[in-house]
Amino acid sequence: MKITEEIIQAELSRCLAKARKAFLEAHWAHPFSKLTVEMLATKYGEASRDGTIKISSAFLNTPALAQLTNTLLHEMAHLIVGLEQGHNMQFRHALGMLLESESLPSEALKQSIKNNTPYKYRLLAYTSAGEVLDLGGAYRRTKRYLQYKGNHSFKGARIMKYEYIAFSCSVPENLIRDESLSK
Ligand SMILES: [Zn+2]
Structure with a gap:
Protein backbone atom coordinates (compact mmCIF):
# COMPACT_ATOMS: atom_id res chain seq x y z
CA MET A 1 0.00 0.00 0.00
CA LYS A 2 1.25 3.47 -0.94
CA ILE A 3 0.40 6.56 1.12
CA THR A 4 -1.92 9.05 -0.59
CA GLU A 5 -3.47 12.36 0.56
CA GLU A 6 -6.67 10.37 1.31
CA ILE A 7 -4.77 7.96 3.52
CA ILE A 8 -3.13 10.86 5.39
CA GLN A 9 -6.59 12.41 6.02
CA ALA A 10 -8.03 9.08 7.17
CA GLU A 11 -5.09 8.46 9.49
CA LEU A 12 -5.46 12.02 10.82
CA SER A 13 -9.11 11.36 11.72
CA ARG A 14 -8.24 8.12 13.46
CA CYS A 15 -5.39 9.70 15.47
CA LEU A 16 -7.48 12.79 16.34
CA ALA A 17 -10.27 10.63 17.75
CA LYS A 18 -7.71 8.86 19.88
CA ALA A 19 -6.09 12.08 21.11
CA ARG A 20 -9.45 13.69 21.90
CA LYS A 21 -10.45 10.65 23.88
CA ALA A 22 -7.24 10.70 25.93
CA PHE A 23 -7.19 14.51 26.46
CA LEU A 24 -10.36 16.61 26.57
CA GLU A 25 -9.84 19.02 23.65
CA ALA A 26 -11.07 22.04 25.63
CA HIS A 27 -7.84 21.63 27.61
CA TRP A 28 -5.46 21.33 24.66
CA ALA A 29 -2.99 24.20 24.67
CA HIS A 30 -3.64 24.64 20.94
CA PRO A 31 -6.87 22.98 19.72
CA PHE A 32 -6.46 21.26 16.34
CA SER A 33 -7.59 23.40 13.37
CA LYS A 34 -6.32 21.88 10.11
CA LEU A 35 -3.86 19.60 8.39
CA THR A 36 -1.69 20.50 5.41
CA VAL A 37 0.64 18.29 3.37
CA GLU A 38 3.67 20.16 2.04
CA MET A 39 7.40 20.09 1.43
CA LEU A 40 9.25 20.21 4.73
CA ALA A 41 12.97 20.22 4.15
CA THR A 42 14.20 18.37 7.22
CA LYS A 43 11.19 17.19 9.18
CA TYR A 44 8.40 14.64 9.00
CA GLY A 45 5.91 17.04 10.53
CA GLU A 46 5.36 20.31 12.32
CA ALA A 47 2.73 21.79 14.67
CA SER A 48 1.79 25.47 15.08
CA ARG A 49 0.09 27.57 17.72
CA ASP A 50 -2.94 28.08 15.48
CA GLY A 51 -3.59 24.33 15.66
CA THR A 52 -2.21 23.50 12.21
CA ILE A 53 -0.39 20.22 11.69
CA LYS A 54 1.89 20.05 8.64
CA ILE A 55 2.86 16.66 7.29
CA SER A 56 5.78 16.29 4.91
CA SER A 57 4.83 15.49 1.33
CA ALA A 58 7.81 13.11 1.40
CA PHE A 59 5.39 10.54 2.89
CA LEU A 60 3.39 10.44 -0.37
CA ASN A 61 3.90 7.29 -2.44
CA THR A 62 5.83 5.55 0.31
CA PRO A 63 4.61 2.61 2.45
CA ALA A 64 5.72 4.35 5.70
CA LEU A 65 2.32 4.23 7.42
CA ALA A 66 3.64 3.46 10.92
CA GLN A 67 6.00 6.43 10.68
CA LEU A 68 3.11 8.62 9.49
CA THR A 69 1.02 7.55 12.49
CA ASN A 70 3.88 8.29 14.88
CA THR A 71 4.39 11.71 13.30
CA LEU A 72 0.69 12.61 13.58
CA LEU A 73 0.61 11.55 17.24
CA HIS A 74 3.88 13.41 17.90
CA GLU A 75 2.46 16.65 16.49
CA MET A 76 -0.81 16.16 18.40
CA ALA A 77 1.16 15.78 21.63
CA HIS A 78 2.71 19.21 20.85
CA LEU A 79 -0.79 20.69 20.46
CA ILE A 80 -1.97 19.07 23.69
CA VAL A 81 0.80 20.24 26.04
CA GLY A 82 1.76 23.45 24.22
CA LEU A 83 4.62 24.20 21.85
CA GLU A 84 6.57 26.07 24.53
CA GLN A 85 7.04 22.75 26.34
CA GLY A 86 9.29 21.45 23.56
CA HIS A 87 10.13 17.78 24.04
CA ASN A 88 10.16 17.92 27.84
CA MET A 89 8.78 15.36 30.30
CA GLN A 90 5.21 16.61 29.99
CA PHE A 91 5.38 16.27 26.21
CA ARG A 92 6.87 12.78 26.41
CA HIS A 93 4.22 11.73 28.89
CA ALA A 94 1.39 12.91 26.61
CA LEU A 95 3.00 11.26 23.59
CA GLY A 96 3.51 8.08 25.59
CA MET A 97 -0.20 7.95 26.35
CA LEU A 98 -1.10 8.41 22.68
CA LEU A 99 1.37 5.79 21.46
CA GLU A 100 0.35 3.40 24.21
CA SER A 101 -3.27 3.63 23.12
CA GLU A 102 -2.24 2.19 19.75
CA SER A 103 -2.10 -1.28 21.24
CA LEU A 104 -3.92 -1.31 24.59
CA PRO A 105 -7.60 -2.20 24.95
CA SER A 106 -9.66 0.79 26.06
CA GLU A 107 -10.31 -0.33 29.68
CA ALA A 108 -6.60 -0.82 30.26
CA LEU A 109 -5.96 2.53 28.61
CA LYS A 110 -8.45 4.32 30.86
CA GLN A 111 -6.86 2.74 33.90
CA SER A 112 -3.35 3.68 32.81
CA ILE A 113 -4.45 7.29 32.27
CA LYS A 114 -6.06 7.36 35.70
CA ASN A 115 -2.96 5.94 37.40
CA ASN A 116 -0.50 7.99 35.51
CA THR A 117 -1.81 11.50 35.01
CA PRO A 118 0.36 14.44 36.06
CA TYR A 119 -2.44 16.98 35.63
CA LYS A 120 -1.99 20.18 37.56
ZN1 LIG B 1 8.49 17.62 18.07
Missing part, protein backbone atom coordinates in the same frame (compact mmCIF):
# COMPACT_ATOMS: atom_id res chain seq x y z
CA TYR A 121 -5.68 21.12 37.89
CA ARG A 122 -9.12 19.61 37.95
CA LEU A 123 -11.98 21.63 36.47
CA LEU A 124 -15.27 21.68 38.39
CA ALA A 125 -18.57 23.21 37.34
CA TYR A 126 -21.31 24.29 39.78
CA THR A 127 -24.88 24.11 38.46
CA SER A 128 -27.98 26.03 39.50
CA ALA A 129 -29.38 22.64 40.64
CA GLY A 130 -26.69 22.52 43.33
CA GLU A 131 -24.64 19.86 41.57
CA VAL A 132 -20.88 19.81 41.13
CA LEU A 133 -19.60 18.38 37.86
CA ASP A 134 -16.13 16.94 37.45
CA LEU A 135 -14.83 18.00 34.03
CA GLY A 136 -11.55 16.17 34.47
CA GLY A 137 -7.87 17.02 34.63
CA ALA A 138 -6.21 20.01 32.98
CA TYR A 139 -2.60 21.01 32.41
CA ARG A 140 -3.43 24.68 32.47
CA ARG A 141 -6.27 27.04 33.28
CA THR A 142 -7.98 28.40 30.19
CA LYS A 143 -9.73 31.73 29.65
CA ARG A 144 -12.84 29.97 28.47
CA TYR A 145 -13.50 28.92 32.07
CA LEU A 146 -11.65 31.64 34.00
CA GLN A 147 -13.68 34.32 32.20
CA TYR A 148 -16.89 32.32 32.00
CA LYS A 149 -19.75 34.23 30.39
CA GLY A 150 -22.56 32.39 32.19
CA ASN A 151 -23.93 30.78 29.04
CA HIS A 152 -23.39 27.04 29.62
CA SER A 153 -25.89 24.50 30.89
CA PHE A 154 -25.95 20.86 31.86
CA LYS A 155 -29.12 18.75 31.61
CA GLY A 156 -31.31 21.84 31.83
CA ALA A 157 -29.51 23.40 34.81
CA ARG A 158 -27.42 26.53 34.29
CA ILE A 159 -23.73 26.37 35.12
CA MET A 160 -23.24 29.11 37.71
CA LYS A 161 -19.45 29.03 37.86
CA TYR A 162 -16.33 27.06 37.04
CA GLU A 163 -13.49 26.43 39.43
CA TYR A 164 -10.01 24.95 39.03
CA ILE A 165 -8.73 23.03 42.02
CA ALA A 166 -5.36 21.32 42.43
CA PHE A 167 -5.56 17.90 40.79
CA SER A 168 -4.23 16.25 43.94
CA CYS A 169 -7.01 17.76 46.09
CA SER A 170 -9.81 15.56 47.31
CA VAL A 171 -13.00 16.29 45.37
CA PRO A 172 -16.39 17.40 46.79
CA GLU A 173 -18.70 14.57 47.87
CA ASN A 174 -21.70 15.31 45.66
CA LEU A 175 -19.56 15.20 42.53
CA ILE A 176 -20.99 14.06 39.19
CA ARG A 177 -18.91 12.43 36.50
CA ASP A 178 -20.71 11.85 33.27
CA GLU A 179 -19.30 10.28 30.11
CA SER A 180 -21.14 12.90 28.08
CA LEU A 181 -19.16 15.67 29.79
CA SER A 182 -15.99 14.77 27.96
CA LYS A 183 -17.55 15.11 24.49
Whole structure:
Protein backbone atom coordinates (compact mmCIF):
# COMPACT_ATOMS: atom_id res chain seq x y z
CA MET A 1 0.00 0.00 0.00
CA LYS A 2 1.25 3.47 -0.94
CA ILE A 3 0.40 6.56 1.12
CA THR A 4 -1.92 9.05 -0.59
CA GLU A 5 -3.47 12.36 0.56
CA GLU A 6 -6.67 10.37 1.31
CA ILE A 7 -4.77 7.96 3.52
CA ILE A 8 -3.13 10.86 5.39
CA GLN A 9 -6.59 12.41 6.02
CA ALA A 10 -8.03 9.08 7.17
CA GLU A 11 -5.09 8.46 9.49
CA LEU A 12 -5.46 12.02 10.82
CA SER A 13 -9.11 11.36 11.72
CA ARG A 14 -8.24 8.12 13.46
CA CYS A 15 -5.39 9.70 15.47
CA LEU A 16 -7.48 12.79 16.34
CA ALA A 17 -10.27 10.63 17.75
CA LYS A 18 -7.71 8.86 19.88
CA ALA A 19 -6.09 12.08 21.11
CA ARG A 20 -9.45 13.69 21.90
CA LYS A 21 -10.45 10.65 23.88
CA ALA A 22 -7.24 10.70 25.93
CA PHE A 23 -7.19 14.51 26.46
CA LEU A 24 -10.36 16.61 26.57
CA GLU A 25 -9.84 19.02 23.65
CA ALA A 26 -11.07 22.04 25.63
CA HIS A 27 -7.84 21.63 27.61
CA TRP A 28 -5.46 21.33 24.66
CA ALA A 29 -2.99 24.20 24.67
CA HIS A 30 -3.64 24.64 20.94
CA PRO A 31 -6.87 22.98 19.72
CA PHE A 32 -6.46 21.26 16.34
CA SER A 33 -7.59 23.40 13.37
CA LYS A 34 -6.32 21.88 10.11
CA LEU A 35 -3.86 19.60 8.39
CA THR A 36 -1.69 20.50 5.41
CA VAL A 37 0.64 18.29 3.37
CA GLU A 38 3.67 20.16 2.04
CA MET A 39 7.40 20.09 1.43
CA LEU A 40 9.25 20.21 4.73
CA ALA A 41 12.97 20.22 4.15
CA THR A 42 14.20 18.37 7.22
CA LYS A 43 11.19 17.19 9.18
CA TYR A 44 8.40 14.64 9.00
CA GLY A 45 5.91 17.04 10.53
CA GLU A 46 5.36 20.31 12.32
CA ALA A 47 2.73 21.79 14.67
CA SER A 48 1.79 25.47 15.08
CA ARG A 49 0.09 27.57 17.72
CA ASP A 50 -2.94 28.08 15.48
CA GLY A 51 -3.59 24.33 15.66
CA THR A 52 -2.21 23.50 12.21
CA ILE A 53 -0.39 20.22 11.69
CA LYS A 54 1.89 20.05 8.64
CA ILE A 55 2.86 16.66 7.29
CA SER A 56 5.78 16.29 4.91
CA SER A 57 4.83 15.49 1.33
CA ALA A 58 7.81 13.11 1.40
CA PHE A 59 5.39 10.54 2.89
CA LEU A 60 3.39 10.44 -0.37
CA ASN A 61 3.90 7.29 -2.44
CA THR A 62 5.83 5.55 0.31
CA PRO A 63 4.61 2.61 2.45
CA ALA A 64 5.72 4.35 5.70
CA LEU A 65 2.32 4.23 7.42
CA ALA A 66 3.64 3.46 10.92
CA GLN A 67 6.00 6.43 10.68
CA LEU A 68 3.11 8.62 9.49
CA THR A 69 1.02 7.55 12.49
CA ASN A 70 3.88 8.29 14.88
CA THR A 71 4.39 11.71 13.30
CA LEU A 72 0.69 12.61 13.58
CA LEU A 73 0.61 11.55 17.24
CA HIS A 74 3.88 13.41 17.90
CA GLU A 75 2.46 16.65 16.49
CA MET A 76 -0.81 16.16 18.40
CA ALA A 77 1.16 15.78 21.63
CA HIS A 78 2.71 19.21 20.85
CA LEU A 79 -0.79 20.69 20.46
CA ILE A 80 -1.97 19.07 23.69
CA VAL A 81 0.80 20.24 26.04
CA GLY A 82 1.76 23.45 24.22
CA LEU A 83 4.62 24.20 21.85
CA GLU A 84 6.57 26.07 24.53
CA GLN A 85 7.04 22.75 26.34
CA GLY A 86 9.29 21.45 23.56
CA HIS A 87 10.13 17.78 24.04
CA ASN A 88 10.16 17.92 27.84
CA MET A 89 8.78 15.36 30.30
CA GLN A 90 5.21 16.61 29.99
CA PHE A 91 5.38 16.27 26.21
CA ARG A 92 6.87 12.78 26.41
CA HIS A 93 4.22 11.73 28.89
CA ALA A 94 1.39 12.91 26.61
CA LEU A 95 3.00 11.26 23.59
CA GLY A 96 3.51 8.08 25.59
CA MET A 97 -0.20 7.95 26.35
CA LEU A 98 -1.10 8.41 22.68
CA LEU A 99 1.37 5.79 21.46
CA GLU A 100 0.35 3.40 24.21
CA SER A 101 -3.27 3.63 23.12
CA GLU A 102 -2.24 2.19 19.75
CA SER A 103 -2.10 -1.28 21.24
CA LEU A 104 -3.92 -1.31 24.59
CA PRO A 105 -7.60 -2.20 24.95
CA SER A 106 -9.66 0.79 26.06
CA GLU A 107 -10.31 -0.33 29.68
CA ALA A 108 -6.60 -0.82 30.26
CA LEU A 109 -5.96 2.53 28.61
CA LYS A 110 -8.45 4.32 30.86
CA GLN A 111 -6.86 2.74 33.90
CA SER A 112 -3.35 3.68 32.81
CA ILE A 113 -4.45 7.29 32.27
CA LYS A 114 -6.06 7.36 35.70
CA ASN A 115 -2.96 5.94 37.40
CA ASN A 116 -0.50 7.99 35.51
CA THR A 117 -1.81 11.50 35.01
CA PRO A 118 0.36 14.44 36.06
CA TYR A 119 -2.44 16.98 35.63
CA LYS A 120 -1.99 20.18 37.56
CA TYR A 121 -5.68 21.12 37.89
CA ARG A 122 -9.12 19.61 37.95
CA LEU A 123 -11.98 21.63 36.47
CA LEU A 124 -15.27 21.68 38.39
CA ALA A 125 -18.57 23.21 37.34
CA TYR A 126 -21.31 24.29 39.78
CA THR A 127 -24.88 24.11 38.46
CA SER A 128 -27.98 26.03 39.50
CA ALA A 129 -29.38 22.64 40.64
CA GLY A 130 -26.69 22.52 43.33
CA GLU A 131 -24.64 19.86 41.57
CA VAL A 132 -20.88 19.81 41.13
CA LEU A 133 -19.60 18.38 37.86
CA ASP A 134 -16.13 16.94 37.45
CA LEU A 135 -14.83 18.00 34.03
CA GLY A 136 -11.55 16.17 34.47
CA GLY A 137 -7.87 17.02 34.63
CA ALA A 138 -6.21 20.01 32.98
CA TYR A 139 -2.60 21.01 32.41
CA ARG A 140 -3.43 24.68 32.47
CA ARG A 141 -6.27 27.04 33.28
CA THR A 142 -7.98 28.40 30.19
CA LYS A 143 -9.73 31.73 29.65
CA ARG A 144 -12.84 29.97 28.47
CA TYR A 145 -13.50 28.92 32.07
CA LEU A 146 -11.65 31.64 34.00
CA GLN A 147 -13.68 34.32 32.20
CA TYR A 148 -16.89 32.32 32.00
CA LYS A 149 -19.75 34.23 30.39
CA GLY A 150 -22.56 32.39 32.19
CA ASN A 151 -23.93 30.78 29.04
CA HIS A 152 -23.39 27.04 29.62
CA SER A 153 -25.89 24.50 30.89
CA PHE A 154 -25.95 20.86 31.86
CA LYS A 155 -29.12 18.75 31.61
CA GLY A 156 -31.31 21.84 31.83
CA ALA A 157 -29.51 23.40 34.81
CA ARG A 158 -27.42 26.53 34.29
CA ILE A 159 -23.73 26.37 35.12
CA MET A 160 -23.24 29.11 37.71
CA LYS A 161 -19.45 29.03 37.86
CA TYR A 162 -16.33 27.06 37.04
CA GLU A 163 -13.49 26.43 39.43
CA TYR A 164 -10.01 24.95 39.03
CA ILE A 165 -8.73 23.03 42.02
CA ALA A 166 -5.36 21.32 42.43
CA PHE A 167 -5.56 17.90 40.79
CA SER A 168 -4.23 16.25 43.94
CA CYS A 169 -7.01 17.76 46.09
CA SER A 170 -9.81 15.56 47.31
CA VAL A 171 -13.00 16.29 45.37
CA PRO A 172 -16.39 17.40 46.79
CA GLU A 173 -18.70 14.57 47.87
CA ASN A 174 -21.70 15.31 45.66
CA LEU A 175 -19.56 15.20 42.53
CA ILE A 176 -20.99 14.06 39.19
CA ARG A 177 -18.91 12.43 36.50
CA ASP A 178 -20.71 11.85 33.27
CA GLU A 179 -19.30 10.28 30.11
CA SER A 180 -21.14 12.90 28.08
CA LEU A 181 -19.16 15.67 29.79
CA SER A 182 -15.99 14.77 27.96
CA LYS A 183 -17.55 15.11 24.49
ZN1 LIG B 1 8.49 17.62 18.07
